[in-house]
Amino acid sequence: MRTVAGARRGLDLWLWQRASAVVMALYLPAFALYAAIHAPLDYTAWRGLFDPLIVKLATLIFIAAALLHAWIGLREILIDYVHVLGLRLALYLAFGLLYAGCLLWAAAILWGTA
Amino acid sequence: MHLRVYRYNPETDAKPRMQDYTVALEARGKMVLDALLAIKAQDDSLAFRRSCREGVCGSDGLNINGINALACVTPLTGLRQPIEIRPLPRLPVIRDLVVDLSQFYRHYRAVKPYLINLDPEPERERLQSPAERAELDGLYECILCACCTTACPSFWWNPKRFLGPAALLQACRFITDSRDQATEERLDFLEDPYRLFRCHAIMNCVEVCPKGLNPTAAIGKIKALLVKRAL
Numbered sequence: 001m002r003t004v005a006g007a008r009r010g011l012d013l014w015l016w017q018r019a020s021a022v023v024m025a026l027y028l029p030a031f032a033l034y035a036a037i038h039a040p041l042d043y044t045a046w047r048g049l050f051d052p053l054i055v056k057l058a059t060l061i062f063i064a065a066a067l068l069h070a071w072i073g074l075r076e077i078l079i080d081y082v083h084v085l086g087l088r089l090a091l092y093l094a095f096g097l098l099y100a101g102c103l104l105w106a107a108a109i110l111w112g113t114a
Numbered sequence: 115m116h117l118r119v120y121r122y123n124p125e126t127d128a129k130p131r132m133q134d135y136t137v138a139l140e141a142r143g144k145m146v147l148d149a150l151l152a153i154k155a156q157d158d159s160l161a162f163r164r165s166c167r168e169g170v171c172g173s174d175g176l177n178i179n180g181i182n183a184l185a186c187v188t189p190l191t192g193l194r195q196p197i198e199i200r201p202l203p204r205l206p207v208i209r210d211l212v213v214d215l216s217q218f219y220r221h222y223r224a225v226k227p228y229l230i231n232l233d234p235e236p237e238r239e240r241l242q243s244p245a246e247r248a249e250l251d252g253l254y255e256c257i258l259c260a261c262c263t264t265a266c267p268s269f270w271w272n273p274k275r276f277l278g279p280a281a282l283l284q285a286c287r288f289i290t291d292s293r294d295q296a297t298e299e300r301l302d303f304l305e306d307p308y309r310l311f312r313c314h315a316i317m318n319c320v321e322v323c324p325k326g327l328n329p330t331a332a333i334g335k336i337k338a339l340l341v342k343r344a345l
Contacts, residue, residue, distance in 0.1 A: 010307035080271040
């Protein structure tokens with residue numbers, strides 16, 4: 001009885017948006033606590049926070065989650081407002097590339113501190 | 115009492131206009147529908163729908179001072195004057211306050227708003243426990259007045275593809291029904307970026323529903339069932 005099925009899409013991205021929100025909700029208080037323990041923070045101490053590999057990885061996952069969250073949200077807005085298919089796909093791609101660039105840049109910054 | 119009413123006859127008018135009316139009416143205890151009937155008595159060219167005049171038939175859903183409501187159960191007291199009365203937003207106007215609800219009903223029909231049960235019909239009736247029946251509370255009371263769907267920005271942006279809160283509430287009503295056997299088929303139909311997932315929980319539907327129902331919660335329940343099925 002699958003004859004009238006929907007596109008069977010939409011749920012995956014909706015779930016990813018929620019999953020990425022959970023990642024952010026876990027990381028932010030944990031990082032705030034971690035930073036508070038190492039207070040007072042001057043520039044060297046702040047850099048030092050990101051020395052352990054685990055912090056680098058957690059931060060990168062957090063940034064990936066934030067960017068994914070933003071892209072999915074942006075996709076929703078574009079579906080709502082941009083009804084010209086070609087333009088909408090171009091905007092998906094443009095922001096996808098922009099956010100992928102941001103992720104690489106974040107990785108470069110994180111691993112550039114060592 | 116002053117009212118400004120939307121007037122438009124697509125066959126003769128180039129564009130819609132607002133017409134001012136003054137009616138002698140004691141506001142206390144009266145509803146917007148009473149004012150419209152008073153206008154109709156002095157200007158019978160005004161077209162609007164109404165039937166039961168007690169919030170049951172859902173015919174007189176209108177945009178009153180910017181908020182979708184049933185004229186027959188919206189008290190005149192407390193409304194800022196002149197009371198602006200417009201047709202439900204985002205639907206084609208047939209004349210004045212009468213809108214074409216075809217799109218609304220197409221979405222309603224699309225969710226198959228009837229029991230699907232392939233078992234042989236029992237001698238008397240398909241039974242439900244009181245608890246199973248209670249699950250339908252808050253879902254079955256919808257009168258299809260279209261106040262919610264036409265207040266929904268997601269419906270405004272994608273009226274042809276997003277089913278809208280009223281149809282989704284009905285989808286939830288039949289998914290929830292213990293006697294229905296087509297839950298999988300219904301969920302398949304709804305798992306779609308447009309039909310269901312255009313809902314961003316803006317909750318205008320909850321705000322305007324004259325029966326106090328909560329389509330956003332029903333949509334949330336459908337999403338939860340989809341997640342449960344997928345994981």
